[in-house]
Amino acid sequence: MKNLLKIISLVGLVLIAGCATRKEIVSFKNDSFYIRAQIDSLRAEQRRLRAAIAKLTTLTEQSTEANNRLRADIQVQLNQLAEQSQILNDRLEETGRRISNLPSKLRLTAPAISPGADTTNNGSRGVDSSQVKTAIRRRLDEAQRLYDSAYQDFVKGQYALAQQGFAQYLQLLPESDLADNAQYWIGECNYSQKKYNEAVQAFQIVITQYPAGEKVPAAMLKMSYAQIALGKTQAARENLEALIKRFPQTNEASLARSRLQELKR
C-alpha cells in the first residue's frame, strides 16, 4: 500500500513538473514571439531610418551641389563686378586726373601770393607780378588742356565725357574766348548722340549768351537741323531764315538756303 502511494505521489510530481515545463515552454514561446516582433519592428524601424538617411544624404548632396553652383555663380559675378569696378576706377582715375590737373578755383583775377611775401606790413614788397603772370599762364594752360582733351573725347565718340569736359571748362573760365566754343560743343555732343531736344537748348544758349561769338551762325544752323529732326519744321524754317538774314555771307547761310529749298519740296 505504501508503495502504491509512493508511485502515485511520484507520478503526481512528474505530472506537476510536466505542467511546469509546458508553462515555461509556452511562456518561452511567448517571449520569443515578442522578441521576434520586437526585432521585426526594429528592423522595420531600421529600414525606415536607412531610407530617411538615404533621403537626407541625397538632399544634402543636392543642396551641396546647389551651394557649389551658387558659389561658383557668385564667384563669377564677383569677378565680373571686380572687372567692372576696375574699369570704372580707370575712368574715375582719368577724370580725377583731369580735375586734379586744374586748380580748384581758376579765378584769373586772384593774384597768386607767394609764400613768405608779407603784404600787410610791408607795402613796398607787394606781390611779385611776374609770379602772378606765371600762375595765371599756368592756369590758362591747364584749362586749355581740359578743353583739348574734351574735344579729343568728342572726336573719339565719348560724347558724355566730352560734354562733361566742356561744361567743366565753362565753369572755370566762363568769360574766356573759348567759352562760346565750349557751349557750342556741348550742343554738338548732344546732336551727335541724336539728343535733339538737349542740342536745341545748348545751341540756344550759344545764340543768346554769346551773340557776338563766332559760333553763332553754326549754332543757328545746327539748332534748325535739330528742330527738323524733332519734326518742328516751322520753328526750323524761321531760324534758317533768321540765320540767312543775320549772316548772309557765311557758309552756314548757304547751307541754310539749300535746306530751305529742300523743305519747300
Add this chain to the structure above:
Amino acid sequence: MKNQIHNNSFIRCVVSIRWAFYLLNRLGLLILAFPNATSAQTEVRLRAETRAFTRLPIELKPCQLRDQATKELGQRAVDILDNDLWASSVIAAYQTEESRANPEALRLELALSRPSSPIRLAVQTQISLVSKKLTLEGQLLDMVTGKTLEQKVYRGCPENLRLLVHSLADDIVNSLTGEKGIAKSRITFTAAASEGKEIFVMEYDGTNLRQVTNLKTLNLTPAWSNDGREIVFTSYQRGNPDLFVVDLIASRQSYLIKDNGLHSSPVWSPDGKKIAFVSTKDGNAEIYVMDVYNKHLQRLTQHPAIDASPSWSPTGREIVFTSDRLGNPQLFIMDAEGANLRRLAIDLKYIDSPAWSPRGDKIAFVSRGPGGFDIFIYDMIGETLMQLTNNAGSNEDPCWSPDGYRLAFSSTRDGRSDIYSMLSDGTDVRRLTYKGTCTSPAWSLNARPAEDFLCKE
C-alpha cells in the same frame, strides 16, 4: 614707357578711356580666364599708345602636324603668324627654330631683351589636313602658370591658309589688347594695266595681289566700303570722271554718279552710310556727301576756291579737307553737315591729302618740299608736327591702317611709284608692291566678307 606688372587676373591694355568702354561692352566676352582668388596671376598693361611701340614678346612654337599636314605647311603658317604679329606693332614674336621668316637678329634681340617680366607667352599652332580640309588650331599659352589663355579653331581649305592664320593673329592681338588687329585688312590702289590704270587689291602685307577692274580706261582714287565688299572709285569709262562702285564678291561694276563735271576722291563714312567726295558739278570743286541708300546729295562747302581731299573723322561726325581759300592749300575741318568750319593751324606752305587717324588724335598729310612731297603727322592733342619721310623720293597719299598704328603711302624712293607701309613714327618701312606705277593706296577696315573664307570648288 615700361610695361607695368600688377598682381591681378588678366592681361589687357588699358591706355585710354576708349578701351575701358570697349571692355565694358565686352565684359563676359573676355577670353581670359578668371583664376580663383588664391592664385596670383600677372596683369600686363601694354602701353600701346606710345611712339616707342612697346612690344610684348611671344614665342612661336613649331607647328604640330596632324594627318596629311606637311612640315612645310606648318612652317608657312608660323611664318605668316610671325609676320602678322610683328605688323600689329604691340607684339614681338620670335621663333626659337633656325628657319625663321624674319631672321633679323635685331628682332630676336629685341624680343628677348624685354624686361624680365614674370609673364612668358607662347603660341602653339596645330594644323590638320584631311582631303583638302584644313583645320588650324591656335593656343595662347602662359608658360609660367601653364594656363591656356585662349584657344581657337579655324576651318577652311589649304588655299585659305593665309586668311586662317590672319584670323588667328587678329584674335591673339585682340585678346591681349582688346583691339582689333590688322592682319585681315587689305589695301587697294591704282596701277597701270594694259590700257590706262586699273584698280588692284592686295592683303595688307602685299601678298595676294589681284586686279579687280578691267575697264580699259583711267580708274583713280579707290576707297573701301566699311564691310570690305565694295570699292568706290573715279572712272573715265564714258570719258567723264564719274563715280563707280565695284562689288568684289559679285565682281560687278556699276555707276554711282553719272553726271557732268569731275567727281573724285570718294571716301566711305565709317558707318558705311555716306560717301563724301569732290565734285565740280556746280562749276567749282566742292565737297559733297551722298547718302548711300537713297542717293541723296548734300553739298557741304560753298566757296569759290578749290575744296578737295575729304577724310572722315573716326566717328563720321567731322570731315577734314584741303582748301586753298587762303591762297595756298591748307587743312580745314567741318562737321558732317558742313557747319562749324575752322582751319588747322599748321605752319607749312602747301598741305594736301589729309587722312584722319582711326584713333582720332592725329591727322596725316603731305606737304611739298624741294624734293617732292613728304608725309607729316599733325598730333591734335599736343598740336605738334612730326615729319615721317625725308629725302627719299616723293611720298604721297598717306592712309591709316584700321588700328591707327601704321600708314600706307606711295613713294618714288626706289625710282618709280610703289606702295609702302610704315609705323606711325616713321620706322619699320616695308615695300609692298613692285609694279612701278602704283598710287593712291587706301586701307580697308579689318572686316572681311564671309565669302572670302569659302573654299573654291
